[in-house]
Amino acid sequence: MMKRLLSFACLLLFFGSCLKTPSNTNNSNQQYAYISFLHLAYYSPAAELYFNDSLASTLLNPLQFSGSYGHFYPVTYDVKFKTSTGTVLGDIPSSAYDTAQFYTLLLYNDSVNGSAKVVKIQDDFSAVASGQAYYRFFNMSPSAGAVDLYLAGNKVQSARTPADNITQPDFNAFNAYAYGYYTVTVKKAGTDTTLGSASQVGFQSGVAYTIFIDGPKDSLYLNVLTAQY
Template sequence: MDSCSKAGSTTTTSAVTYLAVIHGAPYTSAATIYLNDTLITQTTGIATGAFSPKYGTIRPGSYAVKFKKAGTDSILDQLVSSSYDTLNFYTLLLYNSFNSGASVTGGTAHVLKIWDDFSSVTSANAYYRFFNLAPDYPQVSVYFNGLLTQSNRTPADNAANDGFNKFQPMTAANYTITVKNAVTDSVIATSPTVSLQAGNAYTIWLSGIKSSNNSGMSINVLQAQY
């Protein structure tokens, strides 16, 4: 489908559900995805850190979801059958919880189904949500242009608190986004000159595996579009 910002106009499209995937589990290898035991990814799977640049479409219905280690029949995690409704938007998020593993092949992974609700998005503001997908950092704080916006975010806390999956309004502008260790106040990663545009929704997340200089850490900014 052609790309449209955020939820876009859904008046001309029927009988589809919109689905995106984020492989946000740095201690987990590439993963294949099955809906009702039907493979929907390439056999090589989705690489660690990869994500959908825009929503794809599936037929509305009820689906059981399985994430498997690519190239094997080993299940990383699964979700029981649930409904994917017409003209709704969903994200399947694969993540590692804090201290989940010590190698990219051995980490315990979990999958979360998120309903991406754009009903509150208006042209008056930009909208964002933030995920801490860095299992090595138990507490992080988020700054926009040096202003503390969210504090003490723990790894994949949006799995337990659905409020973190909701899009929050903010003034449309260019921002430098910085994520710091909430305990030491040291910088983990910075993303300069991020344009958050009015009427659009963005998913922002911290990812990577901790190193001595945090060279493997990054901030991802994904504009919702299909």
Template sequence: MQIKKNRVWAMAALLGGVIGLSSCLKQNDPGPQRMNYTGAIINGAYLPSNVDIFNNGGKMNSGAYKTGNSAPFLDLPGLKTFSFRQLNGVGLDSVTQQLDSLKYYTIITYNDGTKKFTSRLFQEDFSSLSQSKVNFRFINLSPNAGAVDLYINNKKVAENQPFSVNASWQSVDPFSNSVEYYVTVAGETAQLVKGTSRQSSGSTQVAFQPGYAYTIYLAGAKDSTGDNKLQLYYLSHTSSY
């Protein structure tokens, strides 16, 4: 792992508190000290628009985890079951996997073509990403938005992106200052939705840094104005923001 590992999740606990996740770590583990793995959860599902998340039965979120929310967390390795439930306790889906020390994992939730709530877990590999450029991938998690184009700093960086739960990493030259990012309907120029910042929900200015890895994702329903409205957001896998 080469990408700025000395700074990875230096403020994970703080950010997790802002978004509403806790690591569910057992502080009284009597065994030898083990190194954490790093996880992140992206809620791309819009039905339902609010969920609770459990890690081996322990609730992770302090408030409803809404469509578009994402957060990092640190946890001890082992066999993990992440389950997603409606706020009334009814189960939606779960994913179980052995998670290992010093590895990186991302869990993505979404609604499939039948609107079924689904969760998938991916192990990340950042070893081949650029140290000198901005690394990103774009995932369109909105099943009814259609194919879209992604722009960063008014330049098209991803074209004709359909609904998908995974994408390849790309690298672009560093930006000289903070930028804005947005999506359009594929082939059009009018903004469909503009991305927001993690530092402030009212800001659209983002400092994408060279050497870091960002997942930019579109979530929500195109025809909604509620909690599950269409929104564009990002998660940094290799820095606190």
């Protein structure tokens, strides 16, 4: 069994530097919507992100993601993830992105070798404050089944099923937790069988994190992403 924590240095794609549309600008007087993306469709090919048919990213392999939220004009966008040959893997047609709001575009598979789907998640940082760290957990591994999440040996979430945050949006909210350095462990639900683990992961005061798993259950990928905006 392989347990891997993906390297930020290897996988972070800095959204702003990838954009090829006028939506990304350094004009400090402009009001923006803030958008990040995660390509967690492990069983799907690499894809490029398009906003209103304008290329907005480099070619993204599965398990690649933006390193921070990109700044975009707050308008309506038709979002598509396309392969290098132009095949649309998933799209969100004519969806509004509002001023000073944060969004994550998540490309995922809901079954092993299944087709890709995409969802827009509205990220709420309004409760994030100093004195606590904040986390949420995405089970994006179709083959992992139900899992339990542990921080420093304490079970903090139980029986999380693949892509359950899509049908139960409350799982997209950030949960307060004491800041510090912890081992993050994912186990098969209701058992002591470890599917993935990462030690000495730093959770800082006033910072929000997305923990996710993806890939095959016997070689699970586990990562902890820092929200940067």
